[in-house]
Amino acid sequence: MSILSRVAEILHAKTNAVLNGMENTDETLDLSYEKMITALQDAKRHTADVVAERLSLEQQIAATQKNMDQSDADAHLALSKGREDLARQALTAKAAAATKLQSLQTAHDAIQAQEAKLSDYCATMQQRIDAFRTQKEVMKAQNSAASAQIKVTESLTGIGGQMGDAGAALQRAKDRSDKMQNKAAALDAMMAEGVLNDPLDTRTPVEKEMDALRGGSTVDDELAAMKAAMATKPNE
Known part of the structure; x- marks a missing residue:
């Protein structure tokens, strides 16, 4: 291991020690939970945007399909009236609509797959957030109990200062x-x-x-x- 690597490890260890001394565990847990909630809300907004895009594509697909059906009906009508030119135009419009419909359907399938992935992602994230919230509350309760125990023990042993002052006063009086x-x-x-x-x-x-x-x-x-x-x- 190089000297620079060793120095970096020492600085990292000292930084962690300082941060651990300054960090409020409960506040850190609450902040992490809030960040997870924010991330979930962002994911849901993206999912909503994808859903809106899918619905728009479905509306376009329905409209294009309707146009195709209308062009097909127009072609039959024109041909029955002896207007082959009009029938050809109607079939040309039908072909263009079919091409558009294929593109819309391809885009719709891709969007639908993306929506499914986002929905699964949101569900998984929600489960993790629920689990984290439970663990967070349990850990905060444990931290609170441990902190209370430390304060009581420090008071009884004089480490905390209050009982220590009383003991020192009693010794001075004696x-x-x-x-x-x-x-x-x-x-x-x-x-x-x-x-x-x-x-x-x-x-x-x-x-x-x-x-x-x-x-x-x-x-x-x-x-x-x-x-x-x-x-x-x-x-x-």
Whole structure:
């Protein structure tokens, strides 16, 4: 394969890809259907023209046949009256009419054959259009269902952007909550370690530790006293 052929194939493939991306399938199907209808209407108009021509030829054939019959009758009448000259003229006219009739009949047969072909063509085209219309509607319904399914799936998976934005907002809120909880825990730890002080608490660090020890001792002493009282109390 030559380089030019390869380049042509690549350009053709890229063009098809661009067209597929831009093409609205439903509109393309409807446009194709309309073109088929237009073609059928044109074929029917041509068929009507041929039918009109055939009818015209049939009228001419009938008129020519009538002239032939009249010339034949005139020839017999003239000859019966002893007018051989008139009879000859009538027979000459009859011969000319016969020649014309043959030409008209030949043209009529050709036109009739053409009309039959056009009629068959129109019938075949009508069948194809009916089949295409059915396939078109089925395909449009399938495209619509597939498009709806894609949109729902994209929404559920976040590809479509709407659910994706909601998921991103939820993640940002969770990250913010985690940061706030971590910050609160860090502040509690710093206050417990004395790194941070309550501005309303004027005690020194030593006083705070002593108060904590005294609070713990008071609870321990009270707990010991309760245990002793329960041990010495007689069972009822």
